[in-house]
Amino acid sequence: MNPPKxxxxxxxxxxxxxxxxxxxxxxxxxxxxxxNLKKDKGWAGQLIEQALGASSASKAEPDFPHLGIELKTLPIDQHGKPLESTYVCVAPLTGLTQQRWQDSWVCQKLSHVLWLPLLAERSIPVAERVIGTGFLWQPDAREMQLLQQDWEELMDLITLGxxxxxxxAHGQVLQLRPKAANSRALTSAYGTSGQPIKALPRGFYLKTAFTQQVLRKVFC
Structure with missing residues (x-):
C-alpha cells in the first residue's frame, strides 16, 4: 500500500x-x-501499518513522516480499557549531553498520533480480534507538560548512571522499561561513577492510565 498523500x-x-x-x-x-502472538507480538500493528501505508518503520520519525503522524495500535478489552502500556521508542543510553525534549524521539513520535483501538482480550482468537474506530490526537498543554517532565527526569537518571x-513506577505518564529479545542483548550505558557499562536496551512506554484518559476524552 502506498503512503497516503x-x-x-x-x-x-x-x-x-x-x-x-x-x-x-x-x-x-x-x-x-x-x-498466537507470543513470538509475533508486533504482528497486529505491522498488519495495520501495511493496510494504512505507513512508511517509517522504526526510524526516529513518525510512521507517516510526510504528514507528521505516528500510528499507535491500542489493544483494549470489551470495556474500552487498555490492556498494556504503549511502546513509544527506544531510549538513548549514551551521548546524552545537551539533549532537549523538543528534539527527542518521544516528542517527535507523540506530537501527533493516530490511535487505532483493537479489541484484543487474550480469550479472543487472534483472527477474531476487532479493529475499532481510529482517531487523531495531539497532546494538550497539560499532557505535553507531563510527558516532558517524565522524559526529563528519566533522562537525568540515565545521564547520572x-x-x-x-x-x-517512575514517571506519571511515561515509563522506562527493558526492551530486548533476551538477556544477552546488551548495549552501552553509564554506571553510577560515569564508567561505561553494559545494560539491557530500554524503551519509553506510555502508562495505561494515560492512554485510558486519552480514550475517555474522545469516546466519553
Whole structure:
C-alpha cells in the first residue's frame, strides 16, 4: 500500500478498517494469521501499518513522516480499557549531553498520533480480534507538560548512571522499561561513577492510565 498523500486519505483508510477482524484484514492483504502472538507480538500493528501505508518503520520519525503522524495500535478489552502500556521508542543510553525534549524521539513520535483501538482480550482468537474506530490526537498543554517532565527526569537518571535504579513506577505518564529479545542483548550505558557499562536496551512506554484518559476524552 502506498503512503497516503493527505491526512484525509489516511483517515479514510482508517475508517475502512473499523469493524474488520484481523483475520478479514489479513485475507485482504494475503497475510497468514499466527495462532498466537507470543513470538509475533508486533504482528497486529505491522498488519495495520501495511493496510494504512505507513512508511517509517522504526526510524526516529513518525510512521507517516510526510504528514507528521505516528500510528499507535491500542489493544483494549470489551470495556474500552487498555490492556498494556504503549511502546513509544527506544531510549538513548549514551551521548546524552545537551539533549532537549523538543528534539527527542518521544516528542517527535507523540506530537501527533493516530490511535487505532483493537479489541484484543487474550480469550479472543487472534483472527477474531476487532479493529475499532481510529482517531487523531495531539497532546494538550497539560499532557505535553507531563510527558516532558517524565522524559526529563528519566533522562537525568540515565545521564547520572542510575539506569539500574529506574523502575516501571517512575514517571506519571511515561515509563522506562527493558526492551530486548533476551538477556544477552546488551548495549552501552553509564554506571553510577560515569564508567561505561553494559545494560539491557530500554524503551519509553506510555502508562495505561494515560492512554485510558486519552480514550475517555474522545469516546466519553
Amino acid at each position: 493527505t491526512t484525509n486519505e489516511l483517515m479514510q483508510r482508517c475508517q475502512a478498517l473499523a469493524g474488520l477482524t484481523l483475520g478479514q484484514l489479513a485475507r485482504q492483504l494475503g497475510a497468514a494469521v499466527p495462532a 542510575g539506569i539500574d535504579q529506574i523502575r516501571g
